[in-house]
Amino acid sequence: MKTENENNINTGMSCPVPIRDYKQILMAHGGGGSLSHQLISELFVKVFDNPALNLQHDGAILDISSTKLAFTTDSYVINPIFFPGGDIGSLAVNGTVNDLSVCGAKPLFISAGFIIEEGFRIEELWKISLSMKQAADDAGVQIVTGDTKVVEKGKGDKIFINTAGIGIIDNDVNISPLNCKPGDVIIINGSIAEHGIAILSKREGFEFESEIVSDCCPLNGLVQNILTISKNIRTMRDATRGGVATVLNEIAMSSNLGIVIEENKIPVKDNVKSGCEILGFDPLYVANEGKVLIIVSTEDAEKVLQVMKNHPYGNDSAIIGNLVEENPGMVVMKTIVGTTRVVDMLSGEQLPRIC
Amino acid sequence: MKTENENNINTGMSCPVPIRDYKQILMAHGGGGSLSHQLISELFVKVFDNPALNLQHDGAILDISSTKLAFTTDSYVINPIFFPGGDIGSLAVNGTVNDLSVCGAKPLFISAGFIIEEGFRIEELWKISLSMKQAADDAGVQIVTGDTKVVEKGKGDKIFINTAGIGIIDNDVNISPLNCKPGDVIIINGSIAEHGIAILSKREGFEFESEIVSDCCPLNGLVQNILTISKNIRTMRDATRGGVATVLNEIAMSSNLGIVIEENKIPVKDNVKSGCEILGFDPLYVANEGKVLIIVSTEDAEKVLQVMKNHPYGNDSAIIGNLVEENPGMVVMKTIVGTTRVVDMLSGEQLPRIC
Numbered sequence: 001m002k003t004e005n006e007n008n009i010n011t012g013m014s015c016p017v018p019i020r021d022y023k024q025i026l027m028a029h030g031g032g033g034s035l036s037h038q039l040i041s042e043l044f045v046k047v048f049d050n051p052a053l054n055l056q057h058d059g060a061i062l063d064i065s066s067t068k069l070a071f072t073t074d075s076y077v078i079n080p081i082f083f084p085g086g087d088i089g090s091l092a093v094n095g096t097v098n099d100l101s102v103c104g105a106k107p108l109f110i111s112a113g114f115i116i117e118e119g120f121r122i123e124e125l126w127k128i129s130l131s132m133k134q135a136a137d138d139a140g141v142q143i144v145t146g147d148t149k150v151v152e153k154g155k156g157d158k159i160f161i162n163t164a165g166i167g168i169i170d171n172d173v174n175i176s177p178l179n180c181k182p183g184d185v186i187i188i189n190g191s192i193a194e195h196g197i198a199i200l201s202k203r204e205g206f207e208f209e210s211e212i213v214s215d216c217c218p219l220n221g222l223v224q225n226i227l228t229i230s231k232n233i234r235t236m237r238d239a240t241r242g243g244v245a246t247v248l249n250e251i252a253m254s255s256n257l258g259i260v261i262e263e264n265k266i267p268v269k270d271n272v273k274s275g276c277e278i279l280g281f282d283p284l285y286v287a288n289e290g291k292v293l294i295i296v297s298t299e300d301a302e303k304v305l306q307v308m309k310n311h312p313y314g315n316d317s318a319i320i321g322n323l324v325e326e327n328p329g330m331v332v333m334k335t336i337v338g339t340t341r342v343v344d345m346l347s348g349e350q351l352p353r354i355c
Numbered sequence: 356m357k358t359e360n361e362n363n364i365n366t367g368m369s370c371p372v373p374i375r376d377y378k379q380i381l382m383a384h385g386g387g388g389s390l391s392h393q394l395i396s397e398l399f400v401k402v403f404d405n406p407a408l409n410l411q412h413d414g415a416i417l418d419i420s421s422t423k424l425a426f427t428t429d430s431y432v433i434n435p436i437f438f439p440g441g442d443i444g445s446l447a448v449n450g451t452v453n454d455l456s457v458c459g460a461k462p463l464f465i466s467a468g469f470i471i472e473e474g475f476r477i478e479e480l481w482k483i484s485l486s487m488k489q490a491a492d493d494a495g496v497q498i499v500t501g502d503t504k505v506v507e508k509g510k511g512d513k514i515f516i517n518t519a520g521i522g523i524i525d526n527d528v529n530i531s532p533l534n535c536k537p538g539d540v541i542i543i544n545g546s547i548a549e550h551g552i553a554i555l556s557k558r559e560g561f562e563f564e565s566e567i568v569s570d571c572c573p574l575n576g577l578v579q580n581i582l583t584i585s586k587n588i589r590t591m592r593d594a595t596r597g598g599v600a601t602v603l604n605e606i607a608m609s610s611n612l613g614i615v616i617e618e619n620k621i622p623v624k625d626n627v628k629s630g631c632e633i634l635g636f637d638p639l640y641v642a643n644e645g646k647v648l649i650i651v652s653t654e655d656a657e658k659v660l661q662v663m664k665n666h667p668y669g670n671d672s673a674i675i676g677n678l679v680e681e682n683p684g685m686v687v688m689k690t691i692v693g694t695t696r697v698v699d700m701l702s703g704e705q706l707p708r709i710c
Contacts (some may be wrong), residue, residue: 030505052499060499076481110430144407144415150385164519
């Protein structure tokens with residue numbers, strides 16, 4: 001118990017402000033791109049400093065009584081809260097299920113923290129809760145603890161939901177970007193950019209000939225299937241904020257290898273492609289909520305691909321590229337027209353409040 | 356992957372709206388009192404329905420590979436974010452540490468989910484992060500995973516923080532209101548109402564002769580000490596939102612016993628008493644962030660009290676009452692003037708955004 005003036009904690013660390021010229025939080029600090037990464041690595045990781053956090057994976061891997069657990073958290077501030085293919089509730093469950101899954105964990109338990117704006121309709125809260133329950137049942141997880149806070153009208157935006165999740169990791173599963181080797185194959189479980197374009201269409205009132213629907217879904221079933229048939233899954237990442245491009249950059253950096261992808265192998269549905277063109281977005285940077293990038297050994301790639309294709313959430317799975325020794329930390333794309341270009345991490349803000 | 360129109364989930368449950376006349380979320384639905392309880396029991400528990408959640412404790416008790424874990428979550432939306440005795444960062448860590456502690460768990464790991472309003476000063480985020488780190492170190496826990504979201508200016512309020520926590524429960528620890536017996540003793544670890552009055556003074560610009568400082572602190576050390584020396588700790592609750600009165604009501608209801616407390620035994624500091632009088636609050640309903648109510652067998656009460664008094668966060672510990680067979684589910688107070696009165700659960704809103 002300290003008085004306010006005693007709160008000046010002296011850790012010997014100096015405040016890293018400005019962080020690359022910024023003294024204030026910008027929307028882009030929450031965008032999942034390079035500014036988000038700077039904020040995390042130059043502020044949070046520096047301060048909270050511990051081995052589990054420093055790995056900067058989607059979740060922490062914890063050893064508790066010689067049981068390997070994954071632990072993750074995400075807050076969902078998506079706007080609009082209801083969208084084609086889901087709502088903030090199903091998103092909040094699936095997002096955390098997927099973060100646990102890509103740690104190699106079987107998701108078990110979910111917490112739900114609601115921050116609700118005064119005046120929010122209880123009927124909408126009910127609808128969102130049902131949708132969370134349905135998503136939890138679909139993924140085989142339980143929502144076991146929760147919290148509700150209410151803020152004054154104008155101090156929030158309808159509803160924000162935080163979910164944290166706990167999953168268990170089998171002893172023989174070892175998922176880490178450090179396991180990646182040159183030659184490893186990159187597989188994605190289907191067509192990209194659907195979530196982001198679905199949200200943006202809804203938000204901006206665009207109508208496409210065929211409705212674009214979010215790919216929001218739980219990936220634990222698909223992931224468990226491939227972990228069962230291959231012991232050579234090196235690492236996995238779900239391609240949410242910042243899209244496939246950002247996640248591939250993260251894998252390249254953390255594995256210290258180069259990545260080469262081929263544009264013509266990356267599945268994008270026609271209506272999503274048109275949507276991206278009209279709206280001026282590169283699908284590689286648009287958020288997904290049901291897409292996972294799998295890095296697997298060359299030998300196991302074909303077998304893993306087949307298992308993925310047989311799963312309802314993996315029918316359109318495709319091999320999109322490889323890890324290479326050249327250009328460590330960098331992602332290069334062979335384009336449809338035969339040129340190559342560097343695929344950077346998303347810089348600045350692309351789509352705010354997409355998840 | 357469903358289109359929006361397919362989102363109508365049919366579970367056979369009908370929307371419980373209005374919940375006791377209310378169709379919209381009021382501030383009081385987040386106040387920790389009776390409206391909060393109705394929202395939880397008539398909406399969330401109905402929908403999410405599972406044994407761990409249905410207990411409605413501060414955290415869920417989970418069995419993972421025959422290890423007993425506690426899992427809890429809380430979002431912190433306190434205003435102001437810096438206050439005498441702490442800030443939103445130390446509060447977010449201590450609050451979750453305490454929720455795990457009262458489950459009988461040793462807190463181990465914490466997640467941190469930030470929802471930040473665009474334009475928030477990075478220097479303040481740094482200060483809050485340092486304070487979280489300090490609180491985590493003091494409590495012996497690690498912040499192992501996190502998430503940052505940014506919302507547009509005017510769609511949030513500076514910063515909201517969610518923390519979830521995992522703790523481990525020793526096999527011989529069994530904390531549950533169902534263990535309570537008539538005659539059991541109620542101990543509190545010190546003087547009440549300090550957090551709420553500290554926040555309100557700061558918010559409203561009141562100045563008292565001596566500054567009122569929040570009691571925000573980690574209770575895991577004190578709780579572990581008493582669990583070590585007594586196997587007859589029936590249940591524990593930290594008295595946060597809704598104050599001592601609300602938590603005692605919860606214990607009375609869930610144990611199906613009556614509670615009798617004595618007003619003259621409840622420690623309240625003089626300046627806090629004056630503050631309450633001036634501001635028109637009953638200290639029994641004002642939030643604490645470092646106070647725990649311990650229910651213990653008669654035989655062990657004196658020994659537990661001594662151990663508590665020897666702990667830095669328990670110097671002013673006091674026995675304040677007993678569980679009784681009469682009036683199950685009800686809390687009765689013997690007042691200083693010799694009368695008795697029923698102490699209800701907080702109804703409506705008392706202090707918004709106190710945590």
